[in-house]
Amino acid sequence: MISEKDFIASDYSNVVEKGSFQWSAPSNIALVKYWGKKENQIPANPSVSFTLNHCKTITQLGFDKKQNDGVFSFDLLFEGQPKEDFKPKIQKFFERIFEYCPYLKDFHFTIDTRNTFPHSSGIASSASGMAALAMNIMSLEKALNPTMTDEYFHQKASFLARLGSGSACRSIKGQVVVWGNHAEINGSSNLFGVEFPSVLHENFKNYQDTVLLVDKGEKQVSSTVGHDLMHNHPFAERRFEQAHTNLSKIKSVLASGDLEAFIKIVESEALTLHAMMMTSMPYFILMKPNTLEIINKIWNFRNETQIPVCFTLDAGANVHVLYPENSKEIILQFIKNELVGYCQNGQYICDQIGVGAQAI
Structure with a gap:
């Protein structure tokens, strides 16, 4: 069984100085809801969701190598404009995931994000936003460690997204995603979302x-x-x-x-x-x-x-x-x-x- 320790990054075989990645990640709508959680964003019960297609966040992550001065360093833009009131949430997210991504203090980041749906439209953007950011962070980690498997890449991205917003772990991969341990879902985990294991019936395509x-x-x-x-x-x-x-x-x-x-x-x-x-x-x-x-x-x-x-x-x-x-x-x-x-x-x-x- 996979544990939190399996997601601690250690050996980097590559040196990366600067660059950028860009990902889109959708929102999702739960069919079976999770309500109630334990410490470290662990769900009190399993859930399953439909991944959406058009309601998504698009995030570009630019990074420049700096001296590791023991602090997180980032600028945050929303639709191209500085967005200071979003920064505490990103700071808290970085603090939560630092144990698993110790390279975060090696870079200055520029995070530029936007939604395809209207801001304040009443659709939760935390799931899509944290999922998109997690995918960018994992792209950086893969640049540092090119031997990473695709399975590990997506599992850890879902794991990291969960630490930003619980339901964000269901926005990484798959049409239908299960999050939380369940006896009948092979590979299901409280730590990350997994694709629905059965073939989806034509009625739901x-x-x-x-x-x-x-x-x-x-x-x-x-x-x-x-x-x-x-x-x-x-x-x-x-x-x-x-x-x-x-x-x-x-x-x-x-x-x-x-x-x-x-x-x-x-x-x-x-x-x-x-x-x-x-x-x-x-x-x-x-x-x-x-x-x-x-x-x-x-x-x-x-x-x-x-x-x-x-x-x-x-x-x-x-x-x-x-x-x-x-x-x-x-x-x-x-x-x-x-x-x-x-x-x-x-x-x-x-x-x-x-x-x-x-x-x-």
Whole structure:
């Protein structure tokens, strides 16, 4: 079994003075949610997600060799402009991963990052942002150690991304990614994400995700605070058991193509996540009235048409509408006719299942 120690970089066979890399990494949407974590970004339960395609972060990492003066040295640009308020998060990330990447203090970095989706659009950018940065850091490590295998490269990139943002480890590689130990998923780990082990059924190829932007404001409660509320939650242990059970179920569903079963699991998981927040102390209602209006509209449409469309939610008010590619035309018409009015400024983003991070 792979441990944290396996990711400590030691021997560098190459000398690198300066250069740059550029990677894109997508966001992802969890089907079975993780909520609650232990020390060092270890999940309290396993999760599985669809990797997205269009909603991504593009990050360029420039590096120049310097004297190792015992400090991290970097400039941070967002869309080409200095972004000082992002720097503490990157500083904290470097501190967390330094044990595994001791070469970080040997270079001055210029990090230039941008999102393909609007900033403050209500879509979490921490997963895509940390995944893109982790891929760049691993490109530097591979330049220092060219004998590194591709498997190790991607495992360690996912491991590092997790230390920046838990769900970022699911944005590295694969259409469907599992994070967290699970008895039925070979190679599954709390330390990094792994590709879904079974062949994905044709029903889920190019699966669509239209994100309805109900509320683009700042999150009512941060993910860190939300996860912490699970520590003394009265229903936590039962929830963790449920997640394991649902992951077993969805593993079979993704292989068999059973869309009816998929819908039941995915919608139940979304509502359970919000139920946990509503029953924590302190408690939060993260949905907005328009979130509920959209959910009811989706249910009514599905009942009337028998088209397999469903929703899922992150820890916020926005709604991800999930549906097969062969229903795309009619679902987009339904969204325009009946759901856009519930979106802030009528905004929504069309996306679909993707494959993970890509070098540019």
